[in-house]
Amino acid sequence: MWVLQLVGGDAVTEIRPLKAGGSPWLIGWGDASAGGRAVLRVGTAAEARVQARAETAMPIADEHGVPVPDVLGSRISDEESLLLIEWIDGSSSQPVEPDPARLEALGAMAAVIFRADLGDIELPHVSRPIDGVDFDALRTASPHPLLERAARRLDGMHPESPTGLVHGDLWPGNTLWRDGEIVAVIDWDCAGRGPAGVDLASLRLDAALSWGPEASDHVLAGWEREAAEPAQDVAYWDAVAGVNTPPDLGWFVETTIEAIDRPDLTREVMMKRRDAFLSDALERLG
Incomplete structure (x- = not known):
């Protein structure tokens, strides 16, 4: 519900783990026009300081020509820390031979x-x-x-x-x-x-x-x-x-x-x- 409120979606259509079966999660949603995707990072409340480092650094990097996902929203509570960022289509795969x-x-x-x-x-x-x-x-x-x-x-x-x-x-x-x-x-x-x-x-x-x-x-x-x-x-x-x-x-x-x-x-x-x-x-x- 929190993600849908941020992005203006009607319903979650996809949830997929992106690393070792867990966070970060690929979240897909649908709405009247089309829908979209974002990446949701979920941590404990104790990890809020780590999340704050990322949330602070990413916009700075973006302003200076580093390609980074946009921060769409964040939330920190007594139970968890959440960071929603832009989904960027790309791959981390690297060739076997050095390039x-x-x-x-x-x-x-x-x-x-x-x-x-x-x-x-x-x-x-x-x-x-x-x-x-x-x-x-x-x-x-x-x-x-x-x-x-x-x-x-x-x-x-x-x-x-x-x-x-x-x-x-x-x-x-x-x-x-x-x-x-x-x-x-x-x-x-x-x-x-x-x-x-x-x-x-x-x-x-x-x-x-x-x-x-x-x-x-x-x-x-x-x-x-x-x-x-x-x-x-x-x-x-x-x-x-x-x-x-x-x-x-x-x-x-x-x-x-x-x-x-x-x-x-x-x-x-x-x-x-x-x-x-x-x-x-x-x-x-x-």
Whole structure:
């Protein structure tokens, strides 16, 4: 009823889960003229702060040339948090073989996001990808020598970097494509104010996980072309991205296979590539 009131529909005609059998949900409706579709994100009341990050960041990104869904409405109560956004026709599926043009487009998109003017808008500071997950605790529960060594190497290192808008979980699975072009950047729950390296390294790591180490170079090339300057502290941010993964890659594997339609990937392949990416970043750090 809440969705129908927002969109002016007469009746719900479709409800379909879009991720792992649950939220977000594709909602379809009909009315006297035609009807339409939207995406409903449902969370607990405790997740209202996360929803607020997305609801704040998306219009800012939109104003600065980032393709994002329009926010149609939101509601927060003692029981739940709801966010209704525009449905955009597109796919997150990615090719089995690396596509340099796509990878460069992803890097360029990270640069476009970063240069959005935040002004006095309040967003949390973001210093690593997916900051809502305690990766330190995951390493404690399941020790991994390389991750532990990398975490020790990074401890106390805080390069000075300009801050701008960052997505906070930028990877191909959070983009929608149509005819070879990015038509939407979605899932802004981890958005905030932070260094450009957060999103750049996140994309570079995911490119390496999905296609091998050479793929991350195309992401960097796209970012530097769009930003018109060299990226700073690339080795540091690559190491940060590598450390902030589950020791056994956990849900990263299942999410990647499902979101970008890559059933050819395996946990063993992705772990080997993650460890190689992180080892290389540590070597470049010295």
